[in-house]
Amino acid sequence: MRADLTRLQILSAVGRHGSMAAAADELRYTSSAISQQISKLESELAVELVERHARGVRLTEAGRAVVVRARAIDEQLDGMKDDLRELAEGFTGTVRFGVFPTFAASLLPDVVIGLREAHPGIRLSIHSSRIAPLRELLETRQLDLALTWDYPWNRTVDEGLTVREILSDSTVLIVRRDHELSHADTVELSDLSNDDWIVRAGGHPTTEHLWRCADTAGFTPTVAVEASDYQETQAMVAAGLGVTLCPQLATSYVRGEVVVKRLAASVPARRICTARPSDVKPSVASLRLEGLLHRVVKGYNLSQG
Numbered sequence: 001m002r003a004d005l006t007r008l009q010i011l012s013a014v015g016r017h018g019s020m021a022a023a024a025d026e027l028r029y030t031s032s033a034i035s036q037q038i039s040k041l042e043s044e045l046a047v048e049l050v051e052r053h054a055r056g057v058r059l060t061e062a063g064r065a066v067v068v069r070a071r072a073i074d075e076q077l078d079g080m081k082d083d084l085r086e087l088a089e090g091f092t093g094t095v096r097f098g099v100f101p102t103f104a105a106s107l108l109p110d111v112v113i114g115l116r117e118a119h120p121g122i123r124l125s126i127h128s129s130r131i132a133p134l135r136e137l138l139e140t141r142q143l144d145l146a147l148t149w150d151y152p153w154n155r156t157v158d159e160g161l162t163v164r165e166i167l168s169d170s171t172v173l174i175v176r177r178d179h180e181l182s183h184a185d186t187v188e189l190s191d192l193s194n195d196d197w198i199v200r201a202g203g204h205p206t207t208e209h210l211w212r213c214a215d216t217a218g219f220t221p222t223v224a225v226e227a228s229d230y231q232e233t234q235a236m237v238a239a240g241l242g243v244t245l246c247p248q249l250a251t252s253y254v255r256g257e258v259v260v261k262r263l264a265a266s267v268p269a270r271r272i273c274t275a276r277p278s279d280v281k282p283s284v285a286s287l288r289l290e291g292l293l294h295r296v297v298k299g300y301n302l303s304q305g
Contacts, residue, residue, distance in 0.1 A: 007041040008070035015067045019056040092121035093285035098134040098146030106252035167272040167297040170248040173261040186262045193219035196242035201226035
């Protein structure tokens, strides 16, 4: 048994007015067209829906039961229209968002809270990973938006991605509080040529960054420890095993035994960008998230300034 939605709406109008002529006026049909549609609906449902009398028509018991369901269907359809409008206007929807660990540990909570406050109907599906897997997820369209980062010597070049810079993340130095340079306003990298260094393991780009900067400063670093993450490098510095370079964003949480020092401007910063597939039209919800990201990192820049 299948009923045409338009015919159900016609039956509802007939029930409201008690007249096919009045229903025809409301719906801009002819009276004969209304009568024909009711007859077809009765045929579809195999039941009599209206009783005709001298002053018009009235619904049968079956007709009244059908109209109750038809009105519920109308309410669901109106709700669907509202859902689609809110989705199109970016007030609802799910954004599949990829982030790298240092952003997740520092600024992501501000992003999540800000989005909940500004757009409570938008849901974030967050995937935290290293950069290479995030790029693969973007390329396979499993993410709508992701954050990436690079240095001047390994810029992201991918015609399949639209990349926009949102933050220049300065390179900083971490030393123990009793280090001879711990009270300096800024530090030249060449002043650290005799120190032991703690670096990220596994060919991490920040390790290559150190080697490149040290080469420019005229020395070769002596590596004492290869650590797996920035919290581990801080622990090694606190233990007195050496000094380390890291992005400013990785110092949101600093151990009490270490201090963060600014480096001379000659040490490059890393670029943090939003990235999205170039051949996919972004949803309004993802654009709202991207706008919020800009506001969050702008506030971070001001606080660091």
